[in-house]
Amino acid sequence: MSGEDDFPDGSGVAITGLGVQCAIGNDIDEFTDALRRGASGISYEPSGSPEDELPAALGVRGRIRRAPAAVLERLTEVDADVLDRLRRLVRRASRSKQYSLLAAVEAWSQAGIQAGHDGSEVGVLVAGSNHGHQLSFEMSQKYQKSPSFVRPSYAHEFWDTDVLGAASEMLGIVGEGSSVGGASAAGNVGLVKAFQLIRSGAADACLVIAPITELSIVEMMAMWNLGALGGKSRQEPAEELSRPFDRQHEGFIYGEGAAALVLESYHHAATRGARALARVRGGVITLDGNHLTTPSVDGEVRVMNRALRSAGISAAQVDYVNAHATSTPLGDQAEAEGLGRVFGEYGDQPWVNSTKSMLGHCLGSASALEAVATVQQLRYGFVHPNVNLKEPIVDTLRLAPAHAVDEPLSCAINNGFGFGGINTCVVLGTGDED
Amino acid sequence: MENLGVFETLREAIVETLPELEPADIRADDTLRDLGANSVDRMNIISETLEAQDLKVSMVEFGELRTLQEIVDLIEKKRAAAAQ
Numbered sequence: 096m097s098g099e100d101d102f103p104d105g106s107g108v109a110i111t112g113l114g115v116q117c118a119i120g121n122d123i124d125e126f127t128d129a130l131r132r133g134a135s136g137i138s139y140e141p142s143g144s145p146e147d148e149l150p151a152a153l154g155v156r157g158r159i160r161r162a163p164a165a166v167l168e169r170l171t172e173v174d175a176d177v178l179d180r181l182r183r184l185v186r187r188a189s190r191s192k193q194y195s196l197l198a199a200v201e202a203w204s205q206a207g208i209q210a211g212h213d214g215s216e217v218g219v220l221v222a223g224s225n226h227g228h229q230l231s232f233e234m235s236q237k238y239q240k241s242p243s244f245v246r247p248s249y250a251h252e253f254w255d256t257d258v259l260g261a262a263s264e265m266l267g268i269v270g271e272g273s274s275v276g277g278a279s280a281a282g283n284v285g286l287v288k289a290f291q292l293i294r295s296g297a298a299d300a301c302l303v304i305a306p307i308t309e310l311s312i313v314e315m316m317a318m319w320n321l322g323a324l325g326g327k328s329r330q331e332p333a334e335e336l337s338r339p340f341d342r343q344h345e346g347f348i349y350g351e352g353a354a355a356l357v358l359e360s361y362h363h364a365a366t367r368g369a370r371a372l373a374r375v376r377g378g379v380i381t382l383d384g385n386h387l388t389t390p391s392v393d394g395e396v397r398v399m400n401r402a403l404r405s406a407g408i409s410a411a412q413v414d415y416v417n418a419h420a421t422s423t424p425l426g427d428q429a430e431a432e433g434l435g436r437v438f439g440e441y442g443d444q445p446w447v448n449s450t451k452s453m454l455g456h457c458l459g460s461a462s463a464l465e466a467v468a469t470v471q472q473l474r475y476g477f478v479h480p481n482v483n484l485k486e487p488i489v490d491t492l493r494l495a496p497a498h499a500v501d502e503p504l505s506c507a508i509n510n511g512f513g514f515g516g517i518n519t520c521v522v523l524g525t526g527d528e529d
Numbered sequence: 530m531e532n533l534g535v536f537e538t539l540r541e542a543i544v545e546t547l548p549e550l551e552p553a554d555i556r557a558d559d560t561l562r563d564l565g566a567n568s569v570d571r572m573n574i575i576s577e578t579l580e581a582q583d584l585k586v587s588m589v590e591f592g593e594l595r596t597l598q599e600i601v602d603l604i605e606k607k608r609a610a611a612a613q
Contacts, residue, residue: 186548237580243587244580247572 157350222285223459278513282463350455383516
């Protein structure tokens, strides 16, 4: 196993595998192409039956279009035994579990680690909690018909760690494993904890899986009743409704998405001849001292500054920000102000965009999907569009336009903020690809 | 599904859970374990059969049963009792 000696200052931890399942792509190449094109995955389909009289806005969502079975058919590079186990594990599972495992297998295959074969310690972290609200809702419906109709397998399926066990079984990973929460910042929480696990020497590599936060209509109604959802004044054209940093933003658009990343010590990656696609240079989680939903500019500034310090870099070195920016007026304004304070005189230097303008807000997995988007922009030297940005709420930031910009990037921050005053910031840098 | 016989309903639940099986391969003297169902699958199959038959029976009563015929017999008995 690795120790601190393997980490010269600033080298960080390597990212050697990426997997993604979301409204704009069912694999990393499709996702990256859609990011560059500025493709929106948001659509409108009425929710529930007419007699439910649900608000029309609940039908505006970022939907994964390809069925799990169709995604499985596309997995031509995956080991046959892993594929067999995957087929069995996704059978009749929740959408959250199905797409999480599909993302996990893509990331794992790209990393090419043979778990357990060389004595290395590999862990798994599930980033996010309460993935299975829809499953709970369905079981409640069965319960109402008769308590005896509740599906027995729900006893293991209702735990957040069900995905953890399935990934362990599918990939043969038997090191440390757990789930970590953090509301809408959970993806970044997973990355920070994996980074710490590897830096501590407790693992050589760690697979981070951020499942779909699969809301039922009950949680959607709570968000609506809170006033947090967008699509209030119109539902179509749906692709124009997630508009972070734009004056016409009016709430977040819920998106389905799962992501997976393999983090690995440089020493371990080098020993087996693997290259870093990118690196995690640092990352920090801080709290606001507030259990409610309001963002805190001070809290966001603090986490960004601390993350930069943890990575040993200055604000002047950052050339790209993947903002949390959910398209809610309060949240976008707070983050814009926070970025202005962190970057100060360099405020117009880093590009700033929000992947949510295309995917919607994927809640628990959002910052993991955005980490994958950040890695791809670092690798391929472009800044993806803010697809619906027409009238920016501020003119002090270098907000990406509605089209992609080709530009080499070397250092990025990825923000993730969650209800309950949870702030996260992960610092990412280029890897060692040619 | 309600107008199907209990054995047919059970067989559908088995194939739903274990799609690699052909309905014709499933016989009354098989056990769920023989057919490849793990411990959780077995309980799911019975629970789904009961739901399809709209029959409210405690799952505990199925604990000692082995063959599909024994499961069918217990469900038939409960259904007859419920109809009275």
